[in-house]
Amino acid sequence: MQGFFRIKQGIQRTFGILFISLLLFGLFVPRINVSAEDISFWEENQVSPTLSIDSMRDILHIFVNGQLIGSVIGHWVKVVQPIQLLQGYNDLVLLSQTVGLQNYGAFLEKDGAGFKGQVKLTGFKNGEIDLSEYSWTYQVGLRGEFQKIYMIDESEKAEWTDLTPDASPSTFTWYKTFFDAPNGENPVALDLGSMGKGQAWVNGHHIGRYWTRVAPKDGCGKCDYRGHYHTSKCATNCGNPTQIWYHIPRSWLQASNNLLVLFEETGGKPFEISVKSRSTQTICAEVSESHYPSLQNWSPSDFIDQNSKNKMTPEMHLQCDDGHTISSIEFASYGTPQGSCQMFSQGQCHAPNSLALVSKACQGKGSCVIRILNSAFGGDPCRGIVKTLAVEAKCAPSSTTSSSQL
Template identity: 60%
Template sequence: MWPDLIAKSKEGGADVVQTYVFWSGHEPVRGQYNFEDRYDLVKFVKLVGESGLYLHLRIGPYVCAEWNFGGFPVWLRDIPGIVFRTDNAPFKEEMKRFVKKIVDVMRDESLFSWQGGPIIMLQIENEYGNIEGEYGQKGKDYVKWAANMAVGLGAGVPWVMCKQTDAPEYIIDACNGYYCDGFKPNSNKKPVLWTENWDGWYTTWGGRLPHRPVEDLAFAVARFYQRGGSFQNYYMFFGGTNFGRTSGGPNYVTSYDYDAPIDEYGLLSQPKWGHLKDLHAAIKLCEPALVAADSPQYIKLGSSQEAHVYRGGNTSICSAFLANIDEHQSSTVQFLGRSYTLPPWSVSILPDCKNAVLNTAKVGAQTSIKVADLEPTSSAKTSAPELLMVQKEDPLVAGSWMTLKEPIGVWGDNFTVQGIWEHLNVTKDRSDYLWYITRVYVSDEDVAHWKENAVSPSLRIDSMRDVVRIFINGQLIGSAKGDWVEVVQQVQLEQGYNDLMLLSQTVGLQNYGAFLEKDGAGFKGQIILTDFKNGDVNLTHSQWTYQVGLKGEFMKIFATDDNGNSNWTDLTQEEVPSILSWYKTHFDSPAGKDPVVIDMSSMGKGEAWVNGHHIGRYWTLVAPKDGCQENCDYRGAYDSDKCNTNCGKPTQTRYHVPRSWLQPTDNLLVLFEETGGNPFKISVKTVSIETVCAHVSEDYYPPVQTWSHSNGELITSQKNPVMQLKCEDGYTIASIDFASYGTPQGSCQTYTTGKCHASTSASILSKACEGQNSCKIEVSNSVFGDPCPRTVKTLAVKARCKPSPTSTSWHTGLSEI
């Protein structure tokens, strides 16, 4: 996917690609480096350079990124005496060794800008300022050491520290956040950098889906450059998928879509991508003035309105940004003898201090509709307009699954010791799963005590994360989930010996905060059985047997189709649901080039593999029914709770399978299911954009791409606004389902004609667009006639895209690796 993603980023107006370096991926075993396949960093950097873009390499090596353990390899916590991210000799030695390795690889491949490569900046550490105070003086000393160490590696390009107000003078401190227009570095000798503009937010299992409106995002970007910003990066422009067990924690979902301009599957999220493309073009029209002026001139235009003007010294070069930061009211302002109307919470960009080429609140880009099986999935009417199409395929299989039971408790190499050991100290994160097993004796007196007093014993665990499943004598009696929460579970015990088995699970290791190496997993405190005849029974210091992982996991039954050694049997409908079960089947790949997903909405919780590739954890936890907005108002400061969607539905049901992992037929799908689900209802689907809409008024500006500088003047080849519709590559516009020039009402899914309507609208659009991959049409009376004089008209269109006849054959995607 890399070439396609890079190309779409460039087309969207990006100049620089930014990426983290994941220590855990590049050094999974100490001293053994991995730069292959998805971790081929050199190949990625070279692809960026070949596209004509620059690269900002954020080495960290702590990256956060909602990635497992913040990007640290778990073996790092076992280094004797180590304390992460502070003035600690063992940690500094390991950190320097890895950072030096990355810098040396980049230099050896001639990838720094002074060598002709694309890398123009590096980053050391990441948002350390948020937690520095918890380390006291050692934290301050560590910042200085990290800066000196990085610069001493001789990379020859600037180093950045984000959210680090005490960064030394030779390190650029940068801003991360939803808004950074008020940010100033700790020295006026440093440029103003915004390393993370959060254009969405991450998602937790059982959580709602955050959405940031593009009008607000564009407002934030324009304000940043209006007030002197130099470099701005979107986090994320593409987030993708955290395959395998790479999602961080606690409890982050497998998808890392992040509401980004390019979605998890590599499709454009519209109108976010399109409006940002227009914004970038408008800002670049201002570039001559932005680079010529040392700082902007501030002009107050009203109580909540202001202008920042950039002038090129003695030249006539001039650009201006006019802002209305009022959250509710439009405002008409006077600027340099001209009148400009500014919608609330918006910025108008004037590359020549005269002509406004874009307003951040006026979105002319098309919208793409997200539906599942032809029905909308968004719980809000306008919260998430950049939707995509999921086409339903036939059920994945029809009664042809096989199953294998996972042993409950001990199955292989194990050990028995006294006491409760911390989960990660045992598993080393080789698996999410760890069995804790002990034996409890119940006397006749205990049984009589419970009957006489009408009570039952309970198991109490002082503190647990992330998931525990409780078994008594091989039977599941209860489960709990949470982040270091107390667990109390009533239990039924028999007279004599009872086997207590606790299946502890991690769902992504902690990826943020101080002292990550101490957070751990599993259980903390005491484990007690209450209400026995002679009082509580403390199991904390009992003999416990430890079994790491799942038998099927360590046998790698997901990587082979060998039935002889694994005792697979045919699955019948009567056998589902069933806990702790392996399932497998085969499926053929859908035709065409569209991204492929597996719909797991019929399952509970577990992990999935396709042709041996771990596509991630799955979990059908349902989001709360409340907390989503019927209408998302872009105006006013954004936070991750402002424009949520997907209330009352599972957080994630579709799981991405890259086509490069598939073959035309006989693909092997293997699942491990913990809680019980119905694999017979699993289906394979392709993701595509089938419906596109646009809504452009005649008072919008001409397309920003039609403006250019010529002989000192800003000119445009187009005097009126233009609507553009475009299907994905391989699709054509099959029909115009709605078109109205006049006063149409509603949004894309609910368009209706208003009192004013040009009767020729549909025929004009059909003639211009049908059968084409894309089309443009001017929004003006000269095209449609004037159905209602002295009224501002709007053109609203809904079009349906269908695959081109040549695009339906099966596609491996190997060229996208």
């Protein structure tokens, strides 16, 4: 990947509402006139003016004269933010973000978004200023979006500057760079784990928004869905980002000089972004003899003829990505296996020939089918118990396919 360029968006160059999936931005811009008497009053009393909002949801970014001075996160919380103003006219920008809207429950139409109550400035010589009575501007879109600087032919319309690796993370910033496509036919993904929150485009195609949220370190443990539901039940991936990989369709890429453009809202480390080819290396499956057979095995008569239905046998289907074959069977147990993918273990009931039979049926093939049947495993390993087949397999590129990774 080549070096990065950036545009510090600067909130004075940002207009109004930016729609990103379920995220809604509202931009409110009143102008505040500060007199010389106000400046003297603050200096003499060693105080600063304060922005006060009775209630807001969900995220608020506060800008004064184009500079971010504070952010607030919460659901209908009060905002009290000290600010610094200059003599003369000052632009106060409140960037309000709503993350989803309530779509169920009583009185959902009254929940609303943005601000509620009074918006005011306190600490002035002549008392507080009620901004609710001011004329506010409210416009739509980002200048970079209007100029379509994420398009190959339009990106030069912006004034890009070189970005050095030691540059500090900045908010509301456009970044661009160029990269070569990984060799081979494997799917391609963009690793955005080093970034914060924003949107990404490749060769003018919008690959979506990203938001690198890290899950809490605590709360993951043994999973048991029995009992009452609660949000922390069966939590996984503790301490890790919820998502870092973002798919780039191969059809969007050329061999070299692919344009990557990002709009970053909260700050990130663009030099740690990477583009890699991805392939499924481990596949797992777990099918019991109580499972219904595959849909293609059914015929209209089966819904009428109970005897025909009973004769059909459940099947396990294993398949690697295109151009890959099953190189090895890491685990196979027909009986009462325990655990989950990559953590399977044998239970008290186990057919000893499970691994050998599955390896013979699947190894070296792109896909295979195994019937979940006692006779397929040399008999019933434990009578009176519902048996399950659990398999973990490794996939590898076939001899006729090459792949590489950046």
